[in-house]
Amino acid sequence: SQTIHQWPATLVQPVGSPLSLECTVEGTSNPNLYWYRQAAGRGLQLLFYSVGIGQISSEVPQNLSASRPQDRQFILSSKKLLLSDSGFYLCAWSAVRTSGPSSYNEQFFGPGTRLTVL
Amino acid sequence: SQQGEEDPQALSIQEGENATMNCSYKTSINNLQWYRQNSGRGLVHLILIRSNEREKHSGRLRVTLDTSKKSSSLLITASRAADTASYFCATDAGFQKLVFGTGTRLLVSP
Numbered sequence: 001s002q003t004i005h006q007w008p009a010t011l012v013q014p015v016g017s018p019l020s021l022e023c024t025v026e027g028t029s030n031p032n033l034y035w036y037r038q039a040a041g042r043g044l045q046l047l048f049y050s051v052g053i054g055q056i057s058s059e060v061p062q063n064l065s066a067s068r069p070q071d072r073q074f075i076l077s078s079k080k081l082l083l084s085d086s087g088f089y090l091c092a093w094s095a096v097r098t099s100g101p102s103s104y105n106e107q108f109f110g111p112g113t114r115l116t117v118l
Numbered sequence: 119s120q121q122g123e124e125d126p127q128a129l130s131i132q133e134g135e136n137a138t139m140n141c142s143y144k145t146s147i148n149n150l151q152w153y154r155q156n157s158g159r160g161l162v163h164l165i166l167i168r169s170n171e172r173e174k175h176s177g178r179l180r181v182t183l184d185t186s187k188k189s190s191s192l193l194i195t196a197s198r199a200a201d202t203a204s205y206f207c208a209t210d211a212g213f214q215k216l217v218f219g220t221g222t223r224l225l226v227s228p
Contacts, residue, residue: 002152034215034225041223042220043206043218043219043221044161046215046216046217046218049214059215088158104148104149104164104166105210105215105216105218106151106166109160109162111159111160112158
């Protein structure tokens with residue numbers, strides 16, 4: 001069966017420090033991978049997604065970046081954190097489906113990383 | 119913003135009652151999905167309804183979809199305290215990504 005891991009579970013970082021959050025998926029090949037951010041009590045904001053190694057699509061311009069160095073590894077990074085980067089970061093994966101009316105994109109989420117920037 | 123909207127934002131009911139949440143979206147879709155999130159956890163997929171379907175059932179869940187109104191509803195029947203969570207709709211327009219709604223926080227009291 002497939003599993004998705006995220007670490008660390010919680011992180012407290014000072015403003016201006018770098019960030020690296022890691023997400024790995026087991027039990028599947030060539031998944032689509034996603035990074036979301038969720039502010040307290042709010043919905044999910046898609047930050048980045050990847051349909052293959054080295055392929056990154058950015059949804060929201062900001063001081064974050066993402067990389068996919070391996071098929072089942074997705075990394076979220078920042079060189080200098082801002083206060084506004086605080087939030088709950090969720091990684092998700094989905095199986096690649098064909099496009100069109102018969103396609104579907106059920107996503108499976110990791111446990112999340114709670115980031116507090118002070 | 120392409121984000122869908124859900125109402126109510128919060129819903130408080132007693133065990134045994136039914137809970138209904140609504141979702142509106144803006145673009146044409148291939149399917150619409152509902153997810154559940156327990157506090158501080160990741161989201162869990164509940165049910166998917168395709169654009170050519172009008173109603174779907176899964177256990178105590180009933181989902182409807184009206185593509186002409188660009189809206190969907192999730193009904194949880196005979197609710198339990200364990201149903202307490204946030205519920206999100208998500209639309210799939212076929213671009214390898216989902217657009218999530220703002221969520222409904224459901225509180226079911228014993």
